[in-house]
Amino acid sequence: MAAILRLSVLRGAQGSRGLFLQTPVVKPAHVSAFLQDRLSPGWCGAQHIHLSPSCHAGSKAASVHWTSERAVSVLLLGLLPAAYLNPCSAMDYSLAAALTLHSHWGLGQVVTDYVHGAVPQKAAKAGLLALSALTFAGLCYFNYHDVGICKAVAMLWKL
Structure with missing residues (x-):
């Protein structure tokens, strides 16, 4: 209307x-x-x-996804100062998960907006999923075998 x-x-x-x-x-x-x-x-x-397919028009999944994106963004707003004030293993792994998820969803929107065609878009989304999985695994490896994200950022600030 x-x-x-x-x-x-x-x-x-x-x-x-x-x-x-x-x-x-x-x-x-x-x-x-x-x-x-x-x-x-x-x-x-x-x-x-460019319009999204109409098969998702009545779906609640889009609303839940949008709400989840906003929740992770707000979580990061609180998680970054908390990680600065209390650098520990739990903060390192929380940051690894939240940052990976946040960047995966953001780059997924870039793929949706700028990659056209069914085959190229599926390939780009598969590549993004692989990149996100490698990013999370790399951050977890860094947290377990090295100083962790919080202490690494603190060491960079001291330079």
Whole structure:
């Protein structure tokens, strides 16, 4: 359902009435033509908005994923100062998990936005999954066999 937007322009000191534009500013026909692959008459650009498949339109999974992304971001906001104040093994592994998950979801959105076609997108997502798994394994290895993330950052700051 499209809402009708009204534009009110007042002439200020002259005291005249406002001008109300009663027609919709965004017409559904123009919007639907803009969102399609073909260009509408009068459209100058060659770009269009890439829409996600409609099979996920009613799914709660997208909402849960969005909420999870925000929860991990907020968790990182608290985890970074906590890791600075209390560097320990639990913080190192928590940072490894949260940073890997946060970067995996962020790079996944880059793949979704900029890699087009079914086969290249599947290959890019498989590569991203492998990269994320290697990143997490590398951070866990670093935490177990070396000083850990918290102490490594503290050592870098001392340079």
